[in-house]
Amino acid sequence: MTHKTNFLIVIAGPTAVGKTDLCIKLAKKFNTSILSSDSRQFFKEMNIGTAKPTVSELMEAKHYFIDHLSIHDPYDVRIFEKETLQLLENLFKNHKCVIMTGGSGLYIDAVCQGFDEMPDIDPLIREELNRLYRTSGIESLQRLLSEVDPEYFETVDKNNPHRLIRALEVFRGTGKPFSSFREKKRVDRPFKIIKIALYRDRAELYARIDMRMDQMIAQGLFEEARELFAFKDLNALQTVGYKEIFDFIEGRYDLEEAIRLLKRNSRRYAKRQMTWFRRDESYVWFHPSQNDQIIGFIADQIG
Template sequence: MAGKTLISIVGPTGIGKTNLAIRLAEHWGTEIVSADSRQFYKEMSIGTAVPSVSDLHRVKHHFIQHKSILDPYSVGDFERDALALLDVLFAKHRTVILVGGSGLYVDAVNKGLDVFPNIDPNIRNELNNVLSEYGLGPLQSRLQELDPEHYKKIDRENPHRLIRALEVCMGTGKPYSSFLGAKKEQRPFRAITLGIRADRVVVYTRIDQRVDQMMANGLLEEARSLEKHKGLNALQTVGYKELFSYFEGQCDLEFAVSEIKKNSRRFAKRQLTWFKKNEDTIWVDYDADIKAIISQVETRLKLEGYE
């Protein structure tokens, strides 16, 4: 794949990643690989802001609604499948676009995942039982005790991440953080990352507008159709879990919608924290001229010996 370039489009939720990805794909005459871990699921359309039918017709997309929420699908599975697909795409295109707000999934393709030993599945079952009965609190406290370094960095509101870190700590007797950062196999393509930025007020306003549009498009009905599966990891997602609370009578609809907006804003902050760790990212304004963005990418490629 020498001379091949993967351009990743990242940024907070609702900032316009899909639109930029499509415009860049049209410019280079290529295809788009989605790294949005919730857009993989065919049952979740409205709450995950799946690209519209017209957008999907403009440029060929991959990994959009190709799985069921009932199918186990990990970041490791995605890494394997995405790399296999890139082999095929780079046989046809010099440039491919990767887009998504799931930082771990973007990094899995660009850099590779850290390798962990096999863990006794009973440990995960035990931790899931603790989560079901007592909530996040005990898991957070346990991780702080076993791996204070990783505790400071992890998204402590994400039960999947907490349980994954804890099962490694408990199953190996070593901190989860001790397995991070090992040298990984170099990718056979050039990776460039474009990050979309905007003032906080702009990001939050766009999030609020997006949530309102989702509700108008039928998010309430979509969530109700999925309520019976609310225990699945795929549905531990902003936009669904708040409405499940409404269905259970824990709050009224107005409060649930306000919680979706609040939690989406929190999620956007966590996304930016993750993406800013990559010091090589080319940051562009959300309303930047497309020609200027293309020029920035081409300049970077020329500086690094790519034409």
């Protein structure tokens, strides 16, 4: 790996854009494996709502970092970075290139360019923010973060209180916005990185998101969420596709409204993902239908 003769092929893009199909085709073409950087697909208890590859798709190509954790396991982006780099070192012994795919930009960036060490924060600050969340709701956290760190607020999952609180506690503990700790010089990885992002027309993408949500509901998404309801406060479950159903179970709105919010929030999540990836000029953009062009582009890069 030290001579940079190996390549990490990143296939990024918003939810429902078509990453899974493309990555399986690429894995077969280049005889390699796929690493998931989708932070929601790590957890074995979360299946329908995370749009994991199907059993047949998993059999078509070797996948890593899918169903390898429980929602009860402590895990974060730093652990993912460390485990991925260790895995890549082993995979590159037998593969010239490895594919990494997902829609979690933070996890992709951690592997490609390193992750800033965050300062230790007084736990009293977190306790104070948690009290604010309990008494005033998530809207209070959203409002504060939009004021003190609009850059991070633009891309963060605004319905995830844990991430909002983390960003706010860093600001209150250091006086610096959370986004400022993600701007250090990139680390030099011992492999080359090819970054591809997938896009679709907005109307096309949103229609696919709505259709996927209908399929998830038909497959039993509400039943899956009911089984996980007792653990709804765990960090792993602070995500679109589950929170809306938890609120429905608690009687905050009816079924029709829950489905409307599931689709709306999924579309908003996709928009934030696109915003994140567009900020990185090293991505080369393709429509998922451009299989031959994508394969040709990669082949030219790896030689």
